[in-house]
Amino acid sequence: xxxxxxxxxxxxxxxxxxxxxxxxxxxxxxxxxxxxxxxxxxxxxxxxxxxxxxxxxxxxxxxxxxxxxxxxxxxxxxxxxxxxxxxxxxxxxxxxxxxxxxxxxxxxxxxxxxxxxxxxxxxxxxxxxxxxxxx
Amino acid sequence: xxxxxxxxxxxxxxxxxxxxxxxxxxxxxxxxxxxxxxxxxxxxxxxxxxxxxxxxxxxxxxxxxxxxxxxxxxxxxxxxxxxxxxxxx
Numbered sequence: 448x449x450x451x452x453x454x455x456x457x458x459x460x461x462x463x464x465x466x467x468x469x470x471x472x473x474x475x476x477x478x479x480x481x482x483x484x485x486x487x488x489x490x491x492x493x494x495x496x497x498x499x500x501x502x503x504x505x506x507x508x509x510x511x512x513x514x515x516x517x518x519x520x521x522x523x524x525x526x527x528x529x530x531x532x533x534x535x536x537x538x539x540x541x542x543x544x545x546x547x548x549x550x551x552x553x554x555x556x557x558x559x560x561x562x563x564x565x566x567x568x569x570x571x572x573x574x575x576x577x578x579x580x581x582x
Numbered sequence: 583x584x585x586x587x588x589x590x591x592x593x594x595x596x597x598x599x600x601x602x603x604x605x606x607x608x609x610x611x612x613x614x615x616x617x618x619x620x621x622x623x624x625x626x627x628x629x630x631x632x633x634x635x636x637x638x639x640x641x642x643x644x645x646x647x648x649x650x651x652x653x654x655x656x657x658x659x660x661x662x663x664x665x666x667x668x669x670x671x
Binding site for chain 1: 587594603615616620631633656661664
């Protein structure tokens with residue numbers, strides 16, 4: 448029973464990793480590639496670490512395996528966010544079939560500020576020196 | 583059991599090759615960083631599989647260090663890109 452479960456977990460995990468690698472090779476631009484790798488690779492590593500925990504079934508090893516899962520689950524979204532943000536700043540081209548880029552008209556790439564184009568004198572953001580007081 | 587581990591290792595090796603193709607072709611630096619991140623995830627999985635195959639639980643420490651290093655490398659590359667990496671537009 449445990450053997451069967453382990454086999455299923457291992458095969459599913461490596462299949463998800465293969466799908467992630469296919470996605471990173473075949474998809475057209477940076478954001479779609481990240482969408483493929485981040486989620487599929489995280490799930491693949493988690494499944495294989497579950498198989499490791501089932502295989503050894505000792506407290507120390509199970510704790511370490513779950514530590515790896517927790518660490519991957521915590522860091523993968525952070526890394527994806529940081530790389531996506533840096534890629535947008537650098538000016539990576541989006542796919543030609545992209546329907547909408549809502550950031551493009553509202554975002555100033557020099558000052559890194561968002562605006563809604565509805566600012567008036569009254570609700571304008573204060574100058575950078577006194578921004579703490581405005582609250 | 584060992585044949586299943588063999589098949590899974592072969593699939594992961596194929597996945598490494600595909601990720602390497604993206605690392606080689608990747609038109610911009612963020613694409614290459616994404617491929618490197620995928621590399622590290624696949625390597626963590628491979629180390630877990632080898633820990634199962636050889637019955638050596640200490641290999642999990644290697645996996646933890648691998649994941650940590652990959653996260654740090656990604657953050658470092660992102661900082662480098664934001665502080666005036668080569669622009670692409």
